Amino acid sequence: MELFWQGFTGAIRLILSADPAFVEIVERTLFVSGLATGLAVLTGVPLGVGLAIGRFPGRRVLGVLVNTGLGLPPVVVGLVVTLLLWRSGPLGALALLYTPIAMVIVQWIVAFPVAAGITRSAIELLDPELLDALRVFGAGPVRCGWELVRATLPQVGFATAAAFGRAIAEVGASLMVGGNILGQTRILTTAIVLETSRGDFALALALGIVLLILALLVNVGIRAISPVPR
Amino acid sequence: MRVSVTFGTVVVILLVLLTACAGRAASSLHGGMTPTGVPQGTVEGQSRTIILATTTSVQDSGLLDALLPRFQEETGYVVKVIAVGTGQALELGRRGEADVLLVHAPEAEEQFMAEGYGQLRFLVATNDFVIVGPADDPAHVREASSAVDALRRIAATGATWVSRDDRSGTDLLEKRLWQEAGIDPRDQSWYITSGQGMGMTLVLADQKRAYTLSDRATFLAFRSSISLVILTAGDPALINPYHVITVNPTRFARVNARGAEAFARFLVSQVAQQVIASFGVDRYGESLFRPALVPTVTPQP
Numbered sequence: 001m002e003l004f005w006q007g008f009t010g011a012i013r014l015i016l017s018a019d020p021a022f023v024e025i026v027e028r029t030l031f032v033s034g035l036a037t038g039l040a041v042l043t044g045v046p047l048g049v050g051l052a053i054g055r056f057p058g059r060r061v062l063g064v065l066v067n068t069g070l071g072l073p074p075v076v077v078g079l080v081v082t083l084l085l086w087r088s089g090p091l092g093a094l095a096l097l098y099t100p101i102a103m104v105i106v107q108w109i110v111a112f113p114v115a116a117g118i119t120r121s122a123i124e125l126l127d128p129e130l131l132d133a134l135r136v137f138g139a140g141p142v143r144c145g146w147e148l149v150r151a152t153l154p155q156v157g158f159a160t161a162a163a164f165g166r167a168i169a170e171v172g173a174s175l176m177v178g179g180n181i182l183g184q185t186r187i188l189t190t191a192i193v194l195e196t197s198r199g200d201f202a203l204a205l206a207l208g209i210v211l212l213i214l215a216l217l218v219n220v221g222i223r224a225i226s227p228v229p230r
Numbered sequence: 231m232r233v234s235v236t237f238g239t240v241v242v243i244l245l246v247l248l249t250a251c252a253g254r255a256a257s258s259l260h261g262g263m264t265p266t267g268v269p270q271g272t273v274e275g276q277s278r279t280i281i282l283a284t285t286t287s288v289q290d291s292g293l294l295d296a297l298l299p300r301f302q303e304e305t306g307y308v309v310k311v312i313a314v315g316t317g318q319a320l321e322l323g324r325r326g327e328a329d330v331l332l333v334h335a336p337e338a339e340e341q342f343m344a345e346g347y348g349q350l351r352f353l354v355a356t357n358d359f360v361i362v363g364p365a366d367d368p369a370h371v372r373e374a375s376s377a378v379d380a381l382r383r384i385a386a387t388g389a390t391w392v393s394r395d396d397r398s399g400t401d402l403l404e405k406r407l408w409q410e411a412g413i414d415p416r417d418q419s420w421y422i423t424s425g426q427g428m429g430m431t432l433v434l435a436d437q438k439r440a441y442t443l444s445d446r447a448t449f450l451a452f453r454s455s456i457s458l459v460i461l462t463a464g465d466p467a468l469i470n471p472y473h474v475i476t477v478n479p480t481r482f483a484r485v486n487a488r489g490a491e492a493f494a495r496f497l498v499s500q501v502a503q504q505v506i507a508s509f510g511v512d513r514y515g516e517s518l519f520r521p522a523l524v525p526t527v528t529p530q531p
Contacts, residue, residue: 086327087484098281098310179312182295197429198290199452 007205011213014206021183026210029187032100033168036107040163043108044115045156049145051116052123053131066120069113077109078173085177098179103187106173111163118162122155123148157226161219168215188214280489281310283319283328285399286427288472291447291518296505301496307489315427317397323347323475326482330490331475332497334399337406339473348475349487354497355506355519356471359403361462362432362449363389363441371441371461380462381411388420390440394431395423399470404443407467432456445470447510447518472519474498498522 014022050056051063083089085097096102130151134144149156171189178185180194188211195204288294289311298309312319312328316335322328324347332354333339342348361380363371369389374380384391393415394401408415415421422440424431428448435442436456449460462468474494479487496502503521510518 086325087482088325088327092484098312179310181310181312184310194290197286197427198292199429199433199455201455 003201003205006202007209010202010206011209014210015213024183025186025188025191026214028100028185029168029189029211030214032103032174032187033107033164036104036111036167037160037164039104039108040111040115040167041156041160044112044163045119045149045159046145047112048116048119048159049123049148051120053144053148054141063120066113066116069110070117072110072113073172074106074110074170074174075172075176077106078176081106081109081173082176097177098181098185100178100185102177103174103185106177107167107170110170110173111167114166115159115163118159119149119152119156122152122159126151154226157222161222164218164222165215168211168218277486277489278306279308279310280330280486280493281312281328282330282332282493283312283314283322284332285316285319285334285472286313287334287400287445287448288332289313290427290429291451291510293447293506293509293519296509297497297502300501300505301493304496304501305489305492307492309493315396316399316402323477326477326485329477329486330493331477332472333475334470334472335402336471336473338399338402339475342475347478347481349478350474350476350491350494352474352494352498353522354472354474355521356469357446357519358463359400359443359468359470360446360449360460361441361468362435362444362458363461364439365457365459367461369441374462377407377462377465377467378411381407381413384420384441385411385413385415385418388418390420390422390435390438391415392431392435392438392440392442393421393423394426394428396425396427398428400428400443400445403468403470407443410467432458450510450514450516450518 047066051059051066081102082097084091085094085102086092087097096105126148131144131148134147139147169189171193174185174187175190175193178187178190180186180190186194188207192204192207192211195201195207284294290313294311298311302308312322314322316333316338319328319331319333320335320338320342323331323342324345331348339348339351343351359377361371361377363369369380369384369387371380371383374383393404422438424434426434428444429452431442432444432449432452433456434440436458441461442458446463449458474497476487476490476494477485479485479490506519507517507521510516
C-alpha cells in the first residue's frame, strides 16, 4: 500500500516540479495522441457516415472490417508498421521509424475504427425520415453527411473522446515503432513500461496517475464543448 | 446554427493548438536539447543519426544515460537507442536495421561475425551473472560448487526455476548451463518461463519464491523491492562480457558506418572506460560493470 501512496505523492511532485524532461514527455504524449485523434476523426467520421448511409459495393465487408478494427491488437499494428518502415521495407526511404510521426501513424490506425464505428451507429439510430427529407431537398451526399454529423454532434464528440482514449492508452505499438527513445519518442505509456522494468514502481505509478489526469482533462474538455444531447 | 458556430470555433482552436504542438515537437525532433541540455546539432539526412540496438540491461541500469551525452557532445552524432535484448538486437543487425550493436552473448556474436554481418567487434565491459533464490534456499544451492552444480540441485529437488525464455543474452547463457548440466528442463512442472525482461522476471521469481539467473546489475537495482538473495556467484562460467559490434556496411547500403565506428571507438576510449568503471558506485556502493581496459579486436573473417 505504501507504494500507492508514494505513487500518488510522486505524481503531485512531478506536476508541481515542472521538470523539463517530464514536461517534454507530457507535451509529446499530447502531441502524438492529439494529432492521431485529429486524423482519426477526420478519416473515421466520414467513413462512419459512408457506412451508415452510403450505397456502394463492399459496404457490408467494410463494415465488418471496421468492427474488427475496434479490436485490433496494437502490437500487431506496431509489428506490421515497423516492418513496413524498416530501412529494407517498402517505406524505408521515408526514415520514419523511431520518430513521433511513426507513433502518430500507429495510434491513428488503432483509433480511427473507434471514431468510424461510433459515428456509424449514431447515424443509424437517427430517424430515417431526416435522410429522406435531405434527399428530397436535393442535398448531395457530402451535404447529407454534413447535416447528419451535425444532427449527431454529441455522439461525434463522444467518438472523438473514445478515439483519444484508445490512442493515448495504447503502448505496444508506440513502443515498437517509436523505440521509447529519451528526448525523441518517449511518451507517458512507454515511460511507464520502462520505469516498471527498471523497478521504479513508484515513479511508474506516478506517471500512470499523470496519464489518468490528462485523459480526464481532455474528456472534460470535449464534453464541455460538445452540445448537450436533446 | 449556434451549435455549429461553437463547434467550428472549437475545431479552429484545436487545429491552432495542434499546429503549435507540431512546431514544438518538430523542433525537439531536429536538433532539440538532450535531457542534459546539450544541443544535438541539426539532423541533416541520416548521416548524423546512429541506431544502436542493445541489450536491455545497459539501458535499465542507466549506463547508457551516463555515456550517451558525452558521446553526443564529443562527436555530434545523435544515438537512437533501441533496447530490445541481445537476440533481437543481433537479428536487427542481420537485416541492416541497426548501425551498431551492444550485446552480451559471445557464442551468438561469434556466429554473427562469422556470417559476415559484423565489421568491428570490441569488448566494452564485463560484469557477472548470479543465481538468486529465496533466502531459506530449499535446494541448498548455497553449498553448490559451481553454477552447473547449482542447477543440478534445483532440478533434483524440483524447486521452482524461472526462465526468461526470450533469447536474451541471459537466456542464452541459462540454456547453455542447463545443457552443460545434462538436464532438459523444458516440460518440467518446476520450470516456468516468464517471457519478460530481467527486472520483471526477478519480481516474478520473488513472488513465486523461485530461483533464477540474473545479471548482477539488474539484481542490484531490484534488491530493495524483492527478497531474493544471491546464492551462487563467482563461477567463471557466469562472466558476462559486453561487446560492441558495428554492422558491416558492405552488406547494407543504408548503414551509417562512420557513426557506428565512431561510437564503437568511443566506448573503448579512456573517457568512456572511466565512466564505466565508476558507474553505480554512488548508488550501490559497488560498480556495476568492469571496464575492458584492453580492447580486443576480432578481425574481419
